[in-house]
Amino acid sequence: MRTVDLEVVRGLYKKAGAARLKLDIAPRFKPGDRVKARNINPPGHTRLPRYVRGREGVVERDHGVFHLPDARVAGQDDRPQHIYSVRFSAQELWDAEAPSEDSLNIDLWDDYLDSA
Amino acid sequence: MNGVHDMGGMHGLGVIVREEDEPVFHEEWEGRMLALAHAMMAGFCFKLDEFRHAMERIEPSHYLRSSYYERWLEGTITLLLEKGVITQKEFDARLDDLAGRKG
Amino acid sequence: MGSGMSSNAIRGPDSETALRVKALESLLLEKGLIETAAIDELIELFENRLGPWNGAKVVARAWTDPDYKTRLLQDGTAAIAEMGFEAVQGEEMVVVENTADVHNIVVCTLCSCFPWATLGLPPVWYKSAPYRARTASDPRGVLREFGTEISEDTKVRVWDSNAELRYMVLPERPAGTERLDETALAELVTRDSMIGVSKVARPD
Structure with a gap:
């Protein structure tokens, strides 16, 4: 650790987008693919909320490569991988009576997904 | 973890309360808390993901009753104790000192 | 902390929560991990910029x-x-x-x-x-x-x-x-x- 002084703090607010990793890692999915969020229940940190587990959606956008928070908090390697914006219909997530065109997008890592 | 922080779809949490002309911080300590937690991450003391997880580990009933920056305080103290940056004993002593209490 | 916590304990400069933040800041300063100017700069950024x-x-x-x-x-x-x-x-x-x-x-x-x-x-x-x-x-x-x-x-x-x-x-x-x-x-x-x-x- 170093002393957090003015120079450190000012350096923090110069550049956006630093979370994306410039790594050449192949995506497992592409826009348009049907995917299913895995039904996992890890006792540690995860960014896969309960309400999407086991639900099917469509990959809408590939955001590129990021570290996996689950692995980082567990003190493992960062397991860099693609994040996708996945779209789920409101009917699939909540209620068969929900407006048929309403939907929810959430960002999901490769490790959270299977092909549907 | 399947904690109370994972709120999507939960019922019974009441109406959404809005405040007209809300200030950025309601109390001076909120701004200092935000800055301290940022400084700890900027100094590589802990990572954002660890910080989020430390807040998820707050006891559920306490989590629900706490304000946003109270959770930041709890999460930061938890990590600094776990990483040995501070000890409970020195923290308690400093707190007593500032409160004018005998340790 | 009972049900009164949300009304009293988080309000005011001398509340228990404010004191805990102060204790934390003073320990981190003493250990040389932060400088006050850096903390003030962060607050200024978030509050005003x-x-x-x-x-x-x-x-x-x-x-x-x-x-x-x-x-x-x-x-x-x-x-x-x-x-x-x-x-x-x-x-x-x-x-x-x-x-x-x-x-x-x-x-x-x-x-x-x-x-x-x-x-x-x-x-x-x-x-x-x-x-x-x-x-x-x-x-x-x-x-x-x-x-x-x-x-x-x-x-x-x-x-x-x-x-x-x-x-x-x-x-x-x-x-x-x-x-x-x-x-x-x-x-x-x-x-x-x-x-x-x-x-x-x-x-x-």
């Missing part, structure tokens, strides 16, 4: 410059960087457009992720349990609570911002603003319209 006026400028530019709007919707991070605001490290931006057919609304169900560089720190309601819980499952109900009626023919799209991507809504330009320039347009744009809980109102 980051705020929804930045996002409003982005929206006004997109309303008046079609090429900018195209870039903004394609790569929000780069298009917002063009504006020269102070950035927040790690924030990747995605901008989603409201139209007559689609209404977008942003939430973070797991914590309270928010686009700080363009909208500033989030309001308390955005961080509150009922907003985090119900926006995912009942966005139309939440919108009604904000006084925003969305017709049945308009699709509602929720964006749960759970990763390092941050979402901002490009609201619809209201009618009756054809003669306004970019600066005047920016003044119409509210924080709430860029979260997607309301629309931009017509000027009086």
Whole structure:
């Protein structure tokens, strides 16, 4: 650790987008693919909320490569991988009576997904 | 973890309360808390993901009753104790000192 | 801490919570991990320099410059960087457009992720349990609570911002603003319209 002084703090607010990793890692999915969020229940940190587990959606956008928070908090390697914006219909997530065109997008890592 | 922080779809949490002309911080300590937690991450003391997880580990009933920056305080103290940056004993002593209490 | 906690213990400069923060800061200073000037600079940044006026400028530019709007919707991070605001490290931006057919609304169900560089720190309601819980499952109900009626023919799209991507809504330009320039347009744009809980109102 170093002393957090003015120079450190000012350096923090110069550049956006630093979370994306410039790594050449192949995506497992592409826009348009049907995917299913895995039904996992890890006792540690995860960014896969309960309400999407086991639900099917469509990959809408590939955001590129990021570290996996689950692995980082567990003190493992960062397991860099693609994040996708996945779209789920409101009917699939909540209620068969929900407006048929309403939907929810959430960002999901490769490790959270299977092909549907 | 399947904690109370994972709120999507939960019922019974009441109406959404809005405040007209809300200030950025309601109390001076909120701004200092935000800055301290940022400084700890900027100094590589802990990572954002660890910080989020430390807040998820707050006891559920306490989590629900706490304000946003109270959770930041709890999460930061938890990590600094776990990483040995501070000890409970020195923290308690400093707190007593500032409160004018005998340790 | 009993039920009185929320009323007394977090209020005032001498509350137990304020003292705990003070104790923490004084220990970190003593250990040489922080400098007071750095803490003050962070507070100044968040309190005075980051705020929804930045996002409003982005929206006004997109309303008046079609090429900018195209870039903004394609790569929000780069298009917002063009504006020269102070950035927040790690924030990747995605901008989603409201139209007559689609209404977008942003939430973070797991914590309270928010686009700080363009909208500033989030309001308390955005961080509150009922907003985090119900926006995912009942966005139309939440919108009604904000006084925003969305017709049945308009699709509602929720964006749960759970990763390092941050979402901002490009609201619809209201009618009756054809003669306004970019600066005047920016003044119409509210924080709430860029979260997607309301629309931009017509000027009086």
